[in-house]
Amino acid sequence: MTKSFYSAVQSRRSIYGINDEKIISDERIEDIVNLVVKHTPTAFNSQTGRVVVLLGEQHKKFWKLAFESTKQGLAEEKIDSTKKRFESFASGYGTVLFFEDYSVVESFQEKFSSVEHYFPVWSHQASGMLQYIVWTALEQEGLGASLQHFYPEFSKEVKESWGIQEKWELIAQLPFGNPISPPKEKLIEPVEQRVVIVK
Ligand SMILES: Cc1cc2nc3c(=O)[nH]c(=O)nc-3n(C[C@H](O)[C@H](O)[C@H](O)COP(=O)(O)O)c2cc1C
Numbered sequence: 001m002t003k004s005f006y007s008a009v010q011s012r013r014s015i016y017g018i019n020d021e022k023i024i025s026d027e028r029i030e031d032i033v034n035l036v037v038k039h040t041p042t043a044f045n046s047q048t049g050r051v052v053v054l055l056g057e058q059h060k061k062f063w064k065l066a067f068e069s070t071k072q073g074l075a076e077e078k079i080d081s082t083k084k085r086f087e088s089f090a091s092g093y094g095t096v097l098f099f100e101d102y103s104v105v106e107s108f109q110e111k112f113s114s115v116e117h118y119f120p121v122w123s124h125q126a127s128g129m130l131q132y133i134v135w136t137a138l139e140q141e142g143l144g145a146s147l148q149h150f151y152p153e154f155s156k157e158v159k160e161s162w163g164i165q166e167k168w169e170l171i172a173q174l175p176f177g178n179p180i181s182p183p184k185e186k187l188i189e190p191v192e193q194r195v196v197i198v199k
Contacts, residue, residue, distance in 0.1 A: 012136040017181025020090035023055025024141050026055055029094065032137045033094035038198065040130045043122035046108045049130045050099040050168050063090035069152035092177025098131050127171045135174055145180030147172055
């Protein structure tokens, strides 16, 4: 980490303009993701998060497959704009796929049956933490990223080649790359309306 935690929180943004110029090594990306996966908290220390990092051609393949799958359910007039959107993600350097392993969620539901209905919720909450920290960390390294939610169908062959197991549920995608355009302007509601301090 080169900046303080607070400035990292402040400077993380959704960056949609990215290209595939390599600005940090693949090993550095791997180290960051490993560190975040190891240290992000999970309910009951269940460690339900699973991550697949696609780099270079595999990342581009993901967005091509995602488009082919997503376009099936789209209205004709949405196809072009969706294609452009997916191509803009594909123009980056990599994508982090976030999964939750439901075989682990279910095992905790069995073990702690009095709170079993909370585990799927906690699993998503923990995934959100994981996504946020990876996103913020990659931006600290000078990359730009955005968070996406598409749920393409993958063939058995693709799942096998990317190590995606049967019980892994895809939660989100984080396409990232060299940032080439600034984030959009963002309206921030007055914090006094959102935070109450009681003494
Ligand atoms: C739970 C969650 C879901 C989101 N889903 C999407 C998404 O599907 N596509 C997208 O472009 N941005 C998505 N975003 C990003 C938000 O739109 C973005 O964070 C918000 O507008 C604030 O902008 P900022 O990220 O630049 O601070 C999501 C963010 C969160 C926290």
